[in-house]
Amino acid sequence: MNFTQMYERLRLELLRRIQRGTLSVSLLGRQTGFGQAHLSNFLHSRRQLSLEAMDRILRAQHLSAPDLFPSAQRAESLPEDDGICAVPVTSHAVALFEPVIRPSAIQSLLRLPAASLESVHSRTSGARRAWERFVAVRVPTPDAPPMDPLVQPEAIALIDRHYNSLLPYRPNRANLYAVRDGSHLTFRYVDFLASRLVLRPHNIAFPVELIDVNPGESPNDLLAGRIALILNEL
Numbered sequence: 001m002n003f004t005q006m007y008e009r010l011r012l013e014l015l016r017r018i019q020r021g022t023l024s025v026s027l028l029g030r031q032t033g034f035g036q037a038h039l040s041n042f043l044h045s046r047r048q049l050s051l052e053a054m055d056r057i058l059r060a061q062h063l064s065a066p067d068l069f070p071s072a073q074r075a076e077s078l079p080e081d082d083g084i085c086a087v088p089v090t091s092h093a094v095a096l097f098e099p100v101i102r103p104s105a106i107q108s109l110l111r112l113p114a115a116s117l118e119s120v121h122s123r124t125s126g127a128r129r130a131w132e133r134f135v136a137v138r139v140p141t142p143d144a145p146p147m148d149p150l151v152q153p154e155a156i157a158l159i160d161r162h163y164n165s166l167l168p169y170r171p172n173r174a175n176l177y178a179v180r181d182g183s184h185l186t187f188r189y190v191d192f193l194a195s196r197l198v199l200r201p202h203n204i205a206f207p208v209e210l211i212d213v214n215p216g217e218s219p220n221d222l223l224a225g226r227i228a229l230i231l232n233e234l
Helices: 003-020 025-032 036-043 051-060 071-076 092-097 114-118
Strands: 084-089 108-113 134-138 156-160 176-181 184-193 196-200 209-212 223-231
Touching (some): 003 036, 003 051, 025 036, 025 051, 092 184, 108 156
Parallel strands (some): 084 134
Antiparallel strands (some): 084 108, 134 156, 156 223, 176 184, 184 196
């Protein structure tokens, strides 16, 4: 990847963060000391930045140069074994919002047989197909009881981000989803009824929860993906 491509990937990453609501031009200005007009011109491709300015933005946003590499190039740096796929374990926010997983966002790697992942069926929208497909997250201890005994505290949940459809993966069996709750994920069986997502626990001692779907928003947008695998600690 050349400098021009890296420059463009930084611009797109900043725009994505602004669209997601985790960044604003004014905040970036305060972090870097650059004027808002200067940053706005950069974000809208009306001017370029110096190398020093790029370094300052990278530091302010806790990014490194490898974070801007295309996924194919970044994958080359991950250790691989024949027949084994290394799935990144990330924070909930990264799994929810980041189409391409940055190396600095990877907490650890979950090694799974590549053949088992290749056999998993997908069902998603066109935009989501461009995302890296499988990511894994930990289920915090307070979030596990509603799905007990299926999900135990500190379990690792493998998310298929290419399956955000509400159609059953298998007939007569409810899908388990990672559902957006702010910048956090909650893990539930999900239905859609009267413009609301209905979140059902596995443990009947816990209540059903409702999430309103805003006008112009699809219920699928609130789903990070289907849980393809739960790994509970022994």
